[in-house]
Amino acid sequence: MKKLNVSVYRYNPDVDNAPYMKDYTIEVEKDRDMMVLDLLLLLKEQDPTLAFRRSCREGVCGSDGLNMNGKNGLACITPLSALKGGDKKIVIRPLPGMPVIRDLIVDLSQFFAQYEKIKPYLINDDKTPPARERLQSIEDRAKLDGLYECILCACCSSSCPSFWWNPDKFIGPAGLLNAYRFLIDSRDTATEERLSELDDAFSVFRCHGIMNCVNVCPKGLNPTKAIGNIKSMLLSRAI
Amino acid sequence: MVSSASTFGRTGSHDFILLRATAIIMALYTIFMVSFFVSADAVTHASLTNLFAHLGMKIFTMLALTAILIHGWIGIFQVLTDYVKKAGLRAFLQFVVCVALIVYWLVGLLVVWPVEGV
Numbered sequence: 296m297k298k299l300n301v302s303v304y305r306y307n308p309d310v311d312n313a314p315y316m317k318d319y320t321i322e323v324e325k326d327r328d329m330m331v332l333d334l335l336l337l338l339k340e341q342d343p344t345l346a347f348r349r350s351c352r353e354g355v356c357g358s359d360g361l362n363m364n365g366k367n368g369l370a371c372i373t374p375l376s377a378l379k380g381g382d383k384k385i386v387i388r389p390l391p392g393m394p395v396i397r398d399l400i401v402d403l404s405q406f407f408a409q410y411e412k413i414k415p416y417l418i419n420d421d422k423t424p425p426a427r428e429r430l431q432s433i434e435d436r437a438k439l440d441g442l443y444e445c446i447l448c449a450c451c452s453s454s455c456p457s458f459w460w461n462p463d464k465f466i467g468p469a470g471l472l473n474a475y476r477f478l479i480d481s482r483d484t485a486t487e488e489r490l491s492e493l494d495d496a497f498s499v500f501r502c503h504g505i506m507n508c509v510n511v512c513p514k515g516l517n518p519t520k521a522i523g524n525i526k527s528m529l530l531s532r533a534i
Numbered sequence: 535m536v537s538s539a540s541t542f543g544r545t546g547s548h549d550f551i552l553l554r555a556t557a558i559i560m561a562l563y564t565i566f567m568v569s570f571f572v573s574a575d576a577v578t579h580a581s582l583t584n585l586f587a588h589l590g591m592k593i594f595t596m597l598a599l600t601a602i603l604i605h606g607w608i609g610i611f612q613v614l615t616d617y618v619k620k621a622g623l624r625a626f627l628q629f630v631v632c633v634a635l636i637v638y639w640l641v642g643l644l645v646v647w648p649v650e651g652v
Binding site: 456457460461464491492493494495496497498499500501526529530532533534 | 535537538541545546547548550615
């Protein structure tokens with residue numbers, strides 16, 4: 296057996312005046328790796344007051360986005376061996392820049408308000424809808440790869456300083472990745488309206504391309520590239 | 535769409551284009567001035583006066599000052615909207631910086647335009 300030193304962000308607004316870091320020591324089997332979520336579940340056995348979100352435990356639902364040793368990711372698919380400096384100490388905090396509800400649980404209202412703004416659904420004004428389905432060519436369908444896979448875990452947006460400073464105005468990498476998913480969809484007819492909604496000083500152009508979002512996306516997606524494509528669409532429309 | 539009255543461009547893409555276009559002008563002016571100082575045998579009052587007496591140089595200088603005005607206006611808007619959360623303080627700081635940029639432009643015009651060669 297080996298001992299792991301874990302430090303966890305704790306805050307219960309009903310009891311605590313301010314947030315604090317609580318240190319735990321936990322014994323795990325030597326030479327055995329585990330996911331951060333497994334560690335949190337062991338900690339919860341030790342301290343049942345610890346609160347965190349989790350659901351599918353396989354990187355699909357996006358519930359357990361956390362900041363682990365300084366990097367955002369999904370606890371359920373992040374092995375302890377992948378944490379930088381994890382052999383010395385494991386530091387677990389909630390997603391940065393988001394209001395904390397309790398312990399590792401953050402309020403994602405602002406994040407989803409931005410997602411709602413981009414109208415994340417297909418808009419098609421064809422007068423006669425097809426009898427069965429709207430078909431796409433293989434090439435048009437391929438354009439959606441790398442976009443539709445987003446699970447809205449908020450790891451990207453909460454690692455973006457532009458989203459930290461202006462969460463009410465800047466759509467954020469997750470919302471913009473999804474905005475591009477509909478802008479590039481051959482079946483969507485609202486491209487012009489969608490672009491008009493985005494052409495202000497904040498919604499898209501507050502992204503300065505620092506690529507923190509790409510660095511943390513647990514699904515390996517590239518929001519910066521999608522945002523660059525939206526900028527190109529806006530500029531070719533403006534010039 | 536987020537409305538913002540205090541930036542320079544009409545839209546986000548307008549701001550984006552203005553920032554890059556003005557950056558090109560400022561870079562060209564900087565390269566020109568550095569080349570002048572490096573290549574001149576001796577930089578004297580007379581050589582500078584003769585340089586700025588040329589109509590092309592006056593226009594290039596005013597163009598560079600206009601670029602600084604526009605670039606600075608959009609740039610300070612972006613920085614202040616990121617880091618200053620109180621609307622009143624942000625408006626005051628932007629007012630001060632933008633007035634300073636306009637003053638630079640006017641002083642530049644008054645200093646550069648009357649220059650005659652020796």
